Amino acid sequence: FGxxxxxxxxxxxxxxxxxxxxxxxxxxxxxxxxxxxxxxxTWQEAFPFFDNWxxxxxxxxxxxVRSFYAIGRxxxxxxxxxxxxxxxxxxxxITGLSGYNGTTDIAASKVFPDTxxxxxxxxxxxxxxVDGGATWTNVTNNMPTxxxxxxxxxxxxxxxxxxxxxxxxxDIVVVxxxxxxxxxxxxxxxxxxxxxxxxxxxxxxxxxxxx
Numbered sequence: 001f002g003x004x005x006x007x008x009x010x011x012x013x014x015x016x017x018x019x020x021x022x023x024x025x026x027x028x029x030x031x032x033x034x035x036x037x038x039x040x041x042t043w044q045e046a047f048p049f050f051d052n053w054x055x056x057x058x059x060x061x062x063x064x065v066r067s068f069y070a071i072g073r074x075x076x077x078x079x080x081x082x083x084x085x086x087x088x089x090x091x092x093x094i095t096g097l098s099g100y101n102g103t104t105d106i107a108a109s110k111v112f113p114d115t116x117x118x119x120x121x122x123x124x125x126x127x128x129x130v131d132g133g134a135t136w137t138n139v140t141n142n143m144p145t146x147x148x149x150x151x152x153x154x155x156x157x158x159x160x161x162x163x164x165x166x167x168x169x170x171d172i173v174v175v176x177x178x179x180x181x182x183x184x185x186x187x188x189x190x191x192x193x194x195x196x197x198x199x200x201x202x203x204x205x206x207x208x209x210x211x
Contacts, residue, residue, distance in 0.1 A: 004031070010056040013066065018085055020046065022053035022070055033070045035086045047089045051078050055105040062113035067132065069116065071106040075099060077120060079106070081133065092133035097123040103156050110162040111169040117160065117187065119175060121152035126175060128187050139187030148179045 004023035012018035019036040021043070033053050035046035051072035059067045065083055069092070072078035076094040101122035109115035114132040117139075128139045161172035163184070171186040180193040 004034075007054045008056045010058060010068070012085065013058060015085070020056050020068065020070070020086060022056055022072075024052040024054050024072075033080070033089075046082075046086050047080055049078070049080075052102070053078075054103065055107075057106045057108040057116065059108040059113045059116070060111060067108075067113070069106055069108070071104045071118065073100070073102050073104060075101060075122070077101045077104045077118070079118070079133065094118060094120070094127060094133070095136050096127060096138050097125060099123050103153055105156060105158045107158045107160045107173070109171050110160050111171065115171065115186075117158055117173055119156060119158040121149060121156050121177075124149045124152075126158070126173070126187060139183075141187065141189055143175070143181055143190040144179050144192070148177045148181075150178060152177055 006021050007024040008022045010020045017037055017039050019040050021034045023031050023034065031050050031052055032045050033047040034043045036043045047070065053070055053072045055071045057069050068082045068086055070080050076097045079092045079094055080089040081092050082089045097120050099122045101120045103121040105119040107117050112130070115128070115130050116133065118127040120127060124145065125138050125140045126143065127136045129136050155177060157176040159174050161174070162169050163172060164170070170184065173183040173187055175181050181190045182193050183190045
């Protein structure tokens with residue numbers, strides 16, 4: 001699809017012929033969401049809106065259907081969703097943010113089909129939805145602030161995992177900024193991934209440092 005800066009690539013979990021790519025980069029001419037139906041041999045514009053598209057995610061199935069999301073920048077960030085393997089897309093509005101978000105990322109829960117997490121670096125927030133984007137909650141809570149976000153114009157990521165407590169699945173959420181922080185309760189509380197007593201990884205007790 002010509003020159004582009006690719007920010008993310010996502011392969012359909014059940015059909016590897018379907019691949020998505022987001023393009024970003026200030027001044028680039030192809031900042032769009034692209035889709036391939038032949039394993040990456042050829043590409044088409046999946047969503048033609050020009051933006052600094054930065055992240056892709058896919059949900060676990062709900063009634064046999066997976067939802068695909070792509071996120072860009074803005075106030076609030078541009079967020080689009082497809083429920084038909086990328087053939088059509090609709091906007092989803094993220095509420096509860098303040099300020100322009102030039103860098104963003106998104107991660108779907110590995111167990112709950114309507115739960116997603118958005119990292120909005122301009123607002124210095126992690127937002128969560130449990131209803132497919134209809135409503136949003138700020139779950140930044142006790143995440144390290146200030147210096148932790150100081151390189152979020154290029155040093156940022158969010159992803160999810162899962163584990164069980166008494167047979168019940170829970171979300172693990174990991175955010176990488178200056179610090180690598182983790183929530184084992186779906187964003188209710190956060191702790192550092194390394195250091196004495198999970199203290200900040202940018203002091204002299206550091207075991208893990210993601211910068």
